[in-house]
Amino acid sequence: MSRAQVPRPDRKPLIALVDRANRALQSDMVRRAHADGHAEVKMAHNSVFGTLHAGGARAADMAARAGITRQSMGEVIRDMVALDLLEMRADPNDGRAKVVDYSEHGLAVAGDGFQYLIDLERRFEEEFGEREYAIARDVLERLIELLEKGQPSSSAGGSVG
Template sequence: MSRPQAPRPDRKPLIGLVERANRALQADMVRRAHAAGHTEVKMAHNSVFGFLHPDGARAADMAARAGITRQSMGEVIRDMVALGLLEMRSDPNDGRAKVVDYSEHGRSVAGDGFRYLIELERRFEEEFGEQEYAVVRDVLERLVGVLDRFAAEEDQTSSSAGGSVG
């Protein structure tokens, strides 16, 4: 008795392409940090570098923006504090909470990373052409907007359906 085959896309799914691009970009950032002498930087640190506001932020807020658990974000933050990249201070608005911020060394490392991102974007424009690269960025931004809209519509449909059951 054979099992029915699940349908398979006839080309690499968009989610696979985006994930592969994400991993390649993150690995490139770490490679570049190491080349610049910041050998303490790890791939997991990208979740902080990408989501830590210049004025600092709570770990829970960063975790939500990064799409990871508070526990995972806390583990990365503790590692980066131990490496001297981050500091923790009391939240002036809530004495029970802590705010995460860059140390002086962390600001230097992050600054090098942001300068590299600017250079990388310039190189992409050279590689693909300014207009084609602008289209890539525009389509990705619109894709996120469409997916957010789909999720909101689904949430609204679910809550409407759930609310009418009695």
């Protein structure tokens, strides 16, 4: 009895490229934080830095935006509170809930990180050229829109207009 052959792409799948780019960007952010004197920053903290909006947010909302469980987000938040990167306060709209926000120290760390992101965007524009980098960003945004629409995978051979 022979085993069925599993179809394999003839080149590295886009999902693998995007995942590798994401991991490289996140690792780069942590390396930069350490270089800026923020040795307490860990890779797991990216899930908070990427989802915590000005004025604070609920952990459950942040977890949903990060695509992780509330328990995982809660663990990261507790770690960051212990490191004086975050603070928690009662939600004024729901006494049972807590709002997560940056501490003063956390604001400084996040500010350095966001400034680095701004600088990184400029670096990418210089490396690839403004037009080519704009196209790369546009294609990624369109891929996200297409996938979030729930486009059926059976249309893989069709053209997208």
